[in-house]
Amino acid sequence: MFYLSLIEHTLRLPPQLLGLPLNEAIKGVLESLFLDKVIANLGLCISVYDIRSIDGGFVFPGDGASTYTVEFRLVMFRPFVGEIITAKLKESDSNGLRLTLGFFDDIYIPVHLMPNPSHSEPDPEKKNQVIWMWDYQEQKFPIDGIGEISFQVQSVTYPPIPVEQPKESKPFAPMVIIGSLDYDGLGPVSWW
């Protein structure tokens, strides 16, 4: 689920941070730049693991801040295809399920990757939501919001940033994970 990535970046250290020890100041700037942001093809940045080297410290003319070239490692969240992850149900509608990990919400299980055969029934409690049921051997197993759901990662995509978005559409998701429930041992943990 998690990988280390080695990155080199040239960053500006704002003058108000110059009072701190260098390591801490640079770490602070790196965290504000990368934490909780998605880097294309690398994944979601969770944390700054360590700083390998700091170079530079030049002050360019006309600038009050010093510039450093830093080499550091980031802990990235990037599941591999075929990995099994347990997550909680966030919402379920006629297009499929949406699961959340707490720190990452854009996990979708589309209709064609649900356990086969299954059908949906309108949820009596919430409007616009449906409950998916798995029909197995004459019995119905509902996918409810209690407990965790195991799914297998089918693909991880990084859609390109749209230039303009119509108002009121879903906020743009820079990293989308498509999962599948269509295998033995997948689905709500309580089933197995």
Add this chain to the structure above:
Amino acid sequence: MKIKKANAGALTNFEVLDFLRSRGAAKDPTRVIAPIAASEFKVYDYLVESAACNQTREHINEFLKKCQKYDLAKAEILNIINVRPSSPVEIDPIIEECEKRIGEGIEELIELVETVLPAPPSQPNTEDEVVADDGEQQPPTAAEGMETEN
């Protein structure tokens, strides 16, 4: 920004949890003081409820040594350590071509996982036993506590 190495090493959930703990993450209210960002806390909250929270480095090393004879791919070993399956049906989606490669040895592998890696906090079998014990013990200790105070 230059990406020097996109993959400088895979981390198990336990290693990420250990890293966050060593920086001061915890469940209790001291989290406001710890130098950890809110987004990192969300990761901590997720990991602490998964199978990783009871593991130690020794467990992982022991498991790595003992599972070598099964010839599993690195990704499969990583997945097993993260998920900690307790039955053959849970291991099936993790290992590709499970029947062909391991077949009968699957029971042995499950036993190896159960003995070497500690159970996660919310697995049904162990939880039922623990809850039963606590249910019996709690009332006496509470009563004893009150008597000693008086």
